[in-house]
Amino acid sequence: MQKLARNRVRKLEVAALAEGPARARILAVDDDERNLLAISEVLATVGEVICAQSGEEALRFLLKEEFAVILLDVLMPGLDGYETAALIRQREQSKRTPIIFLTAINKEDAHMLRGYDAGAVDYVFKPFDPIMLRSKVAVFVELHEKTLEIQRKAEVEQGLLAQALQAHKDKLQAERALRSAEQRQDAILNSLPVCFHARAAEPPFAARFVTEGVERLTGFAPEYLTSDPEFGLSRVHPDDLPRLREALLAAKTTGSYTCEFRWQCANGEYRIFLDQGVMSDGSDGREPEIIGTLLDITERRGLEDQLLQSQRIDAIGKLTGGLAHDFNNLLAAILSGLGLLERRATLDDQAQQVLDLTRRSAKQGADLVARMLAFSRRQTLTPEAVRLAALGDTMNGLVAPVLGGLIRFDWQIDDTIWPVHVDAGQLELALMNLVFNARDAMPSGGTITVHAQNRSIGTQTEDIPPGDYVLIAVKDTGSGIPPDLVAKVVEPFFTTKPVGKGTGLGLSTVYGFMKQSGGTLRIESVVNRGTAMQLWLPRSTEQPVDPVVEPDIERAFADAGMEHPSILLIDDSHVLRQLTAESLRQRGFEVTCAGGGAEALAMMERTPNQFDVIITDFAMPLVSGVDVIRFARNLRSDWPAVMITGYADAREIADRPADVPLLGKPFRDEDLFEAIFLAIENAAPQRIKTG
Numbered sequence: 065m066q067k068l069a070r071n072r073v074r075k076l077e078v079a080a081l082a083e084g085p086a087r088a089r090i091l092a093v094d095d096d097e098r099n100l101l102a103i104s105e106v107l108a109t110v111g112e113v114i115c116a117q118s119g120e121e122a123l124r125f126l127l128k129e130e131f132a133v134i135l136l137d138v139l140m141p142g143l144d145g146y147e148t149a150a151l152i153r154q155r156e157q158s159k160r161t162p163i164i165f166l167t168a169i170n171k172e173d174a175h176m177l178r179g180y181d182a183g184a185v186d187y188v189f190k191p192f193d194p195i196m197l198r199s200k201v202a203v204f205v206e207l208h209e210k211t212l213e214i215q216r217k218a219e220v221e222q223g224l225l226a227q228a229l230q231a232h233k234d235k236l237q238a239e240r241a242l243r244s245a246e247q248r249q250d251a252i253l254n255s256l257p258v259c260f261h262a263r264a265a266e267p268p269f270a271a272r273f274v275t276e277g278v279e280r281l282t283g284f285a286p287e288y289l290t291s292d293p294e295f296g297l298s299r300v301h302p303d304d305l306p307r308l309r310e311a312l313l314a315a316k317t318t319g320s321y322t323c324e325f326r327w328q329c330a331n332g333e334y335r336i337f338l339d340q341g342v343m344s345d346g347s348d349g350r351e352p353e354i355i356g357t358l359l360d361i362t363e364r365r366g367l368e369d370q371l372l373q374s375q376r377i378d379a380i381g382k383l384t385g386g387l388a389h390d391f392n393n394l395l396a397a398i399l400s401g402l403g404l405l406e407r408r409a410t411l412d413d414q415a416q417q418v419l420d421l422t423r424r425s426a427k428q429g430a431d432l433v434a435r436m437l438a439f440s441r442r443q444t445l446t447p448e449a450v451r452l453a454a455l456g457d458t459m460n461g462l463v464a465p466v467l468g469g470l471i472r473f474d475w476q477i478d479d480t481i482w483p484v485h486v487d488a489g490q491l492e493l494a495l496m497n498l499v500f501n502a503r504d505a506m507p508s509g510g511t512i513t514v515h516a517q518n519r520s521i522g523t524q525t526e527d528i529p530p531g532d533y534v535l536i537a538v539k540d541t542g543s544g545i546p547p548d549l550v551a552k553v554v555e556p557f558f559t560t561k562p563v564g565k566g567t568g569l570g571l572s573t574v575y576g577f578m579k580q581s582g583g584t585l586r587i588e589s590v591v592n593r594g595t596a597m598q599l600w601l602p603r604s605t606e607q608p609v610d611p612v613v614e615p616d617i618e619r620a621f622a623d624a625g626m627e628h629p630s631i632l633l634i635d636d637s638h639v640l641r642q643l644t645a646e647s648l649r650q651r652g653f654e655v656t657c658a659g660g661g662a663e664a665l666a667m668m669e670r671t672p673n674q675f676d677v678i679i680t681d682f683a684m685p686l687v688s689g690v691d692v693i694r695f696a697r698n699l700r701s702d703w704p705a706v707m708i709t710g711y712a713d714a715r716e717i718a719d720r721p722a723d724v725p726l727l728g729k730p731f732r733d734e735d736l737f738e739a740i741f742l743a744i745e746n747a748a749p750q751r752i753k754t755g
Contacts, residue, residue: 087112088132088205093122093148094166095140099190103135106194111205119143123151126158132208133201135188138167138179149182162204164188229342229355232260236273236350259358261289263296265343265351269312271296272353281337281360283330301326301334308339315343315354324361336362366526396710396730398426400643403733404650426730447581449483449604450491452516452534458492459514463499470509473499477516477536484534485604486581494574498538498597501571505542505595513539519600527584532603539596545589554585574599629740630654632675634664634692635708636684640729644679647733661687665695672699677740682709690720697721704743706736723747 088111092103100115107113111132116122120143122134134152138145145165153159165179168190176187185204188197235246259281262273270293274286289296300308304325311323320342326334341356402423411419456475463473484491495514502512517535524530545553554575571585574597578585582602589595631653635641638659645655656675658664661684668675678696682689689707696703707720710729720726723746725739 088208089114089129090133090135090201090205091116091122091125091129091131092135093117093119093140093145094135094137096137099137099166103197106198107201110198110202119145119148119151122148126152126155126161130157131161133162133164133204135164135166135201136184138165138175139169146178146182149179149184153183159183162186162207164200164204166190166192225340225357226342228260228357232262232355233344236262257360260356261341261358262344262353262355263312264293265316265353267309267313268294268297269354270294278358281329281358282327282335299328301328311339312354315341316352319343321354321356335360336365397637397640397643399423399730400640400647400733402426404643404646446487446489447485448488449606449608450486450488451479451483451608452477452481452536453479454608455488455492455495459495459499462492462496466500467503467512471503471506472511474511474513476513480518481516482518482532482534483604483606483608484601485606486601487577490577490581491601494577494599495536495538497571497574498599501597502538502540502542502595505540505544510541510594513537515539518603527586528582528600533583533600534603536599536601537596538599539594541594544591544593544595545587546591547589550587550589553587571597628652628654629676629744630656630674631740632656632658632664632667632678634658634661634678634680634684634689636660636681644736648736651733651737660684661689661692664692668696668699676704677743678703678705679736679740680705680707682707693721693724702747704740704747706739706743708736 090107090111090113092100092107092113093116094100094103095117097117100117104113104115114125114129114131116125118140122136123143125131136145136148140148143151145167149163149165152161152163162185163183164186165184166188167175179187186200188200235242239246257277257280259278260273260275261271261278264270264272271289274289276286278289279285297305297308308323308325311321315321320340322338322340324336324338327337328334338359338361339356340359341354344350344353344355402419406416406419456477459475460473467473499512499514506512515537517537519533519535521528521530521533554571575585578599578601583600586598586600587595588598631648633641633645633648633655634657635644636659641657641659645657648655656667658667661680664678664680665687668678678693680689680692689709693705693707696705705721705724706727707724708727708729708731723743725742725746727735727739
């Protein structure tokens, strides 16, 4: 058995070697060949596994090879794991290699502490979980590979820098004899997106030489920097100046330096520069000086910040999406129960007030989840062509009662503005959010102006692609936003308001809604002069449709001969299922409940003509709501259906039939009745006569 195991291990090693040197090496040390075989099998996809059966053999491998991670058995003949780890840590080449101890018996804290003292980064207990072992090792393999990649890139960049600096130094030394070469080299250097410079090695590190490229980067001609010894450092951002001084002083000892800092350009804007250089020792007879390059990395830093922001948004979206379904189910049950209680019980004024406050709190909870989904761009939207001028009366009616007598609201959007493609209800909420923020910025009163412009973008910008847009600006005459906070105000939970006065989700919700709608939010603000919140929305290629007058639902059912429709209600939440059923029964519906998709399929197959309408939850174990509706439509192609959901990603529900209304939890009873009516009208319009 041991011979077979040994052969198998060697075959795996040969196969790993055949894949090429690009794979990271993993050193597995265990005196039991069966364990080595198991490790090799588990980690074959992670990297090249090199096996050693003793501490001595492992040390021999470490003399010749570099490993991403070491899996080291604790109990072995000869050198045990602790002794082997200590020897590994003594060698410069291997002392930073991560060590994961493998043990079957030493699980006490004392043994584990001894292992960590010996240099271990983790423990894996036998018998090990293959998935857990692979995951842990993969982290260190990936870290090792990224480290090697960074080193390779750094070597290449350092080589390029050294070549450029040497060329520049040679130019200075041979200025008289190599005038023509100097001119050609100047032309090359000035065409590059970098600036080369030489500066004094002592404070204030006066610039002695700067290439013409500095004007392209900063707006200042070279003589601005070379004529005034203090000029260069005087433009560095005060927060970054100590770090730059420290880096330049350290260059005398280390021989080189690298520093990032903000520098105020000729237009007053701060740009981010990467300054790298080496110390010239003065062996050519000149005074020692620092020779370096200056690179504008503002755009690169901006892209990195955008990536970080996108990752944060995605993380919040995943977290919120996971909570939204269950949380909205609970809120739906609470609101439904309150409605039943209100209709059944005779409440005095105090009890009615308690019920109203409870309902309001539940709705605030639903609104909080909706805001989080909006920021993370995961809310379900229903975009349509919207005529902005038509929103004027609605917005005036919504905001007038809350603005007070000190603030004037001026809506300046007319019919010359293009229609936009957006969810009308969410746009109203976004505008109200901005108006309320503007109100809070003007405690002493002022004017809030809403106007719009038709704008065409011809080239790609950093936040929206080319195309036709409508710019909606909400402007106030308030206190404004400090420049260092403009980028932060769209972050979730960031607020400058006192505790209890704001959630920090207002602008983040608007920002997420804009991005999900294909547009963006831009902010222009001047302290003590006011702020303009700009909503950029894509132009609609369709014309707005006049709203349809909502029918009298109960009368419509009666006209269709369906005064008491039979409902099959499917939801895996027992509480919500019972409360919803009771609400429907109180309105005259006949309701049959099913606790899941599988149960509903059996009921429909037995009596396909028993139910007039299906109401099904979307997310259920085994059989989803979409599966239920598809099964029902195979039995009856015109079977009306309504889908309800606590939360579902738009991509997940996109494949539901187009005529099936989607209702988000928590919902009002009236919303559910309207959805039932719409489902019947969509599936069998000849049965519904309105107007």
